[in-house]
Amino acid sequence: MKHLLSTENLSLANAIRILDTAEEMAAVGDREVKKLPALRGRTVVNLFFEDSTRTRISFEAAAKRLSADVINFAAKGSSVSKGESLKDTAQTLSAMGADAVVIRHWASGAPHRLAATDWIDAAVINAGDGTHEHPTQALLDAFTMRRHWSKLAGLSSTGADLKGMRVAIAGDVLHSRVARSNVWLLRTLGADVTLVAPPTLLPIGVESWPCRVSYNMDETLEKGVDAVMMLRVQGERMNASFFPSTREYSRRWGFDDTRLRALDSLGLKDTIIMHPGPMNRGLEISAAAADSPRSTVLAQVRNGVSVRMAALYLLLSGDTREPAATPAATPDAAYSNAAYSTKESH
């Protein structure tokens, strides 16, 4: 693995490897000194063409815990007329000796361009590109689901996949890079995915995706589901007639209090509610659902740092090395997986 651009082409072995490494990284986060020397002397650039404080600080925390030097580059100009081209920016970073570029871009495919051209030689991590992919988000979601799923089975999450887990992803799939990355990764991990959305917010061509499609939230819940992932929906979409009003959207496709109660009445006591954030409370998710014990929203944020540490570590330490379980990286090699599982109480 030289780059992490998408989950579409991420093999099962590599996915499991990242998730397992993230488990080890999570252990570091539980220690008093939350720092490893693994990437000392390496430079990680956070190249953000789009505002995303959450993702940026998550990557920043991940890089710093691995002792890398971090440069934050907020290249916010959103049109070519506003300044430097991607090529020039990339070559500038290359000249400064960046070892990894974490790129967030409003244009789908921008990370692929960086990786495919000779503009820069660094490892490229896609931190979200347009409406294409957001692979580290899907990995942290999978990490969160895997802990939950393994715990229910009474097993260690290390080495585990998601076979048999029923996951509903609901909302604006059309414009969601999170949905795309999740669909591919969950397929690879063996989960059973249903997309729930108004037909206007599903892409033409979705029928060839490795998942089911439903227009009905309640039916999806009734069929049984182990995780419900709510996607952020922009209220402005109603101006382009994707749906008539935010209220109608909320009634038909939002995770409201009625549906929260329905999980109980349907006997789905272990079903978790996920959201990549930031949430529109009252639109795609009610406050009660967001704050309920089922919600994994904060666990997702916490796991994000571990997953991004794993990605940076694996890309920058080279393929040939053993994943972080080297004595140098994790002095307390005698960790226990059960210890992690108990941490995630929801």
Place this chain on the structure above:
Amino acid sequence: MAHEQQDAANTGAYLIRGAAILGGAAEDLLIRDGIIAERGRDLAADGATVIEAAGLVALPGMVDVHTHLREPGREDAETVETGTRAAALGGFTAVHAMANSTPVADTAGVVEQVHSLGRAAGWVDVRPVGAVTVGLAGEQLAELGAMADSRAQVRMFSDDGICVHDPVLMRRALEYVKAFDGVVAQHAQEPRLTAGAQMNEGEVSAVLGLTGWPAVAEESIIARDVLLAQHVGSRLHVCHVSTAGSVEIIRWAKGRGINVTAEVTPHHLLLTDELVRSYDPVYKVNPPLRTNADVEALRAALADGTIDVVGTDHAPHPSEHKECEWAQAAMGMTGLETALSVVQHAMIETGLMTWADFARATSTAPAGIGRLADQGRPLEEGEPANIILVDPAARWTVDPSAMATMGRNSPFRGMELPGKVVATFFKGHPTVLDGKLNTPYRYPAEAQAAGTAGAN
């Protein structure tokens, strides 16, 4: 002295010996004074320069109905000089220069300028296309009559790149050009259905997260336009047809006797939206690359005549407009120097067309659409000597950096393609010999001017 050279260049006689005429039997063609003086077997050279053409195919010079020469305004992308050099090397003897220059070719002045630049360059016949509406803005008809009456004698009008989407304006344009036997060449793209569109809408766009460009945006405009053309009894040309559905509508319209012609680009005959998975903007084009099913339908339509012509939509761009994010990149591909090879590969080597069909689709039919009296003619005695010689057995690897066009944005880069233009005769003068640029044709008036200038 200069005068003598120019005369020698233009009035030289050439004996093409043993070329397969339209891919048929080998015959000789004697070219003298800009015309085919004689066609037959074992013709006497009689002082003419002999060109041994055994194994070569002789075809009428190709006529492109759809070329972007970028001048005036974007001389950093292409000039009339560089674009027509590329055309000659690609086997063309005439190109229609699209109107989306800066300023827009929406007045007699601009089309005459482009026309004059083409004559000064002397590589091919440059036929300016006039804009349908002022500034391509889609609001008010440009002075179509003035352009038709100008020295450029414009017969084809197009807002190419932008669709004349207002149905009333389209109706009026179709009606108005009847006064001078003009044709409206429509870029069929419903603008509301394609706001922000980046690529064909389908399975690939769904995965790539690029805004889709639905086939229906093209097909709905074509359906409307053929009905308008029928209603007002006008001549309609549909630019760069790209979908199987469009083919069906045009086939239906022709079946009803509607006076519609259609064009397909070489790239739409070969490439599909699968290539966009690379996010390499060299594959970004308008209309977008479609699916394999569309490619198959377009090939069948060109073979059976539903689609009349091949038009390159040659669209050179400076490298910075392609070395960027997909969404930022300009749309368009170069095509003049690869058209023949791509069509040979997609249509002839697949058995769908013969060289005679090729001559129809790349020369006779486009000359008819543009009303070019001396282009696309049969290779017979007394006809204008616009002729190309093609080596169908040649194989070459596309190298954009070696092209005459200033554009390096060829989607065929690195591909091995068949067929090579060995010679291009424009008005009896070899603009290309041995596969390389020779010298431009000099119009008598210009030749005289050059002679006078030399004398002074």
